[in-house]
Amino acid sequence: MQHGIVTVTPGTTAVGFIGLGIMGRSMAVHIQAAGYPLHVFTRTRDKAAPVLAAGATWHDDPAALAAACDVIVTMVGYPADVEAVYFGPEGAPEQGILANLKPGAVAIDMTTSSPSLAERIAEAARTRGAYALDAPVSGGDVGAQNATLAIMVGGDAAAFDAVRPLFEQMGKGIARLGPAGAGQHTKMVNQTVIASTILGVAEGLAYGKAAGLDLDQVLEVIGGGAAGGFQLNVLGKRMAEGDFAPGFYVHHFIKDMGIAGAEAERMALDLESLTLARTLFERFAAEGGREDGTQGIYKMIAAK
Template identity: 65%
Template sequence: MPSLPTLKPGRPVGVVGLGIMARGMVANLKKAGFVVHGFSRTREKCADLIADGLIWHDSPGELAAAVDAVITMVGYPTDVEEVYFGDQGILGAARPGTLLIDMTTSAPSLAERLAEAAAAKGCAALDAPVSGGDVGARNGTLAIMVGGAEDAFEAARPLFEAMGQTIARLGPAGAGQHTKMVNQTVIAGTILGVAEALAYADKAGLDQSAVLDVIGQGAAGGFQLNVLGKRMVEGDFAPGFFVHHFLKDLGIAQQEAGQRGLDLKALKLAIAQFTRHAQAGGREDGTQGIYQSYLR
């Protein structure tokens, strides 16, 4: 395989999918000195990024041909397939030696397929989903869980260090996605617990903010309570991570667990609760929007 790129300030890096999370990642890549190229479905929504120096391309393939590394951060596994394998996709245009990093939360089997297809093209692929939400993306403090070859991981390290704080290679292709399923399973139960606990605090006549200040410093503390719990109390249900994307993740986790003979009851409950919330109009909420289910 051709040698992998040396990724350093001044080198071109592409980002495909410029939604909530990717915007923070783009800002941090630029701050680290990389020349950032971009593509998303709707150019008009990216006008501010273009005005701020993002080099726009009209297709994922056009972008891939111009950069040393491509980062994809799209919505669903079908979107991953489209941007990599489609008619104007990345794999059809990327130069040998290009590093392909899918940071979408997607199916482990698709990550394995992508790694095989990339290798056949003389490229290297990593699955590198993240955790930390919009706050972590903006602050460059994401947890990045990576699957793929060791040499590709080391080549990508400068990009990961620009975007994240906790960075680990967990194994071969697909291992990053499996780790993200573990992460989402933990969050599934935790976010329901936070919503239920705050509903209890409200019905008990407690000052919810005061409760958060106290228990957030104890064993219950963490991002779901300290950050998203605060948003629940403030009635801020704007998306840092969409409910419909969370349901996609939980569906993948349930499928992967089932294939391994696991019956994860808390995960099933979370899927049922979030599905009801989405059907009631909360599809575009952030995950903290589940709190509204306890107010009805």
């Protein structure tokens, strides 16, 4: 039986944040800046230095953090990481978030992960008298830094309404798409669209370079037309400048495409463009691009 949902109020609601990577760090900073007491855990403590210096409380493991918090946000890497953080290491469920949730607490997984895992987490939280939402995001490092992320949420409607003030510290386009798993399914739509789009940007700029065009001028002109969008206007600019630092890692994008492909296969969909994009990104990763940002695919395409 579930209990009354926590009331989210700056100054009193303890918010835990697990995972302070490229995006998570900025997201946690925004929550802290809004006045919420912040509790943190991440595998590499150095990544927590900015929020710890600003007064955040460190915990040595997810279990201790969950026991101390009213809302827990996770932003980790892979579905296996999500499973371990929530359910604990194999044979040690007491070390996970779920075993330590307070009644009425809300756990929010903002990792891009599998819809079926989101459903399992939500059901396990329910048996504890708590709530779990899947809320993957889109917008990369820029969106995280500027608090303009698109946030796609699945799960209990009342829990979504309760924690919306926290989502509003991290993003602008915020929507509940349905029950548990719906947020992850929506993110798979997003990643499937991006998969083909980023290849189109890379191939278009490779064409422009081969034709001897000034890529900055090209981007300025076409960025205001039908081709405009984040992949062209932000990542295309990074391609033209030779900036391949990660705002979103290639290996994480390959993970996402794998989830989308598996879900599509389960639904008897044959997504050929997604399959092609995954093949090309896997080739690029094998050639040394695994830790690049997704715009790094331009290097491989232009080199041909």
